[in-house]
Amino acid sequence: MTTETFQARDEAQIRQLIADQQSAICAKDVDRIMSFYAPDVIVFNVRPPFQTKGADAWRQIWEESLRHFPGSFGMETRDQHVVVSGDLALAHSLLRFTGMGADNDAAQTWLRTTAVYRRSEGRWQIVHEHNSVPFDPETGKPVFTLDS
């Protein structure tokens, strides 16, 4: 295979991993969600703390967060970009949860998400994830809509 073919194959693998992880999130399957992360992952998440170090600590946050999710929901992704070279891959996109009900905090909330995958022994895992919403210093409030 040529370098371009390898790259196209790797990019397709990353896009499939993202789809598989979203499926695991919608199934509230924490074991499967965590299988996408490296043990030494460092996460900058939407909510405090500033950073979360290691899969064990990040797992606790997933378990706590999913308790507040309804029985059934979906995920919508826009502007997904994937770049792969060697054993490193970048994926970033805009994301929101759907079907959450109007009274749920996560409803109508767009997020920016960045994930970096490292391939080790043939297996891609997330070594860094950064999720956030913008903060408007003029209003003192976070911004949840794409058109702002």
Next chain:
Amino acid sequence: MTTETFQARDEAQIRQLIADQQSAICAKDVDRIMSFYAPDVIVFNVRPPFQTKGADAWRQIWEESLRHFPGSFGMETRDQHVVVSGDLALAHSLLRFTGMGADNDAAQTWLRTTAVYRRSEGRWQIVHEHNSVPFDPETGKPVFTLDS
């Protein structure tokens, strides 16, 4: 050179690029700041909008932001991580501006910053940057301190 030696050399290059860019920011040298970005960079910044596409749009935000900075200031970095493979590099850290004066918005404000570099024709440039502070949904406010 071995793969490990190449990797160590590339990591040292990225750390030097970060130091050089911080030096350009403290000098308010927008041309030099922008030389670290690829033309097609996509930025998720602390402030709205949700995303900024392309170096021209990102340059305008740098020019506007630097107007609010004092004549002299510094930058403090913590927990810097650099991972390189092939022609892709990840760098993430916690960051704050120093010497801004107590009345400046950016004073005492820690940020999380993630940058992904791509090497093209031997030159590393940032293709994606994600800067944010966490948002606490219980208080409705952003969080600027590391111990929260």
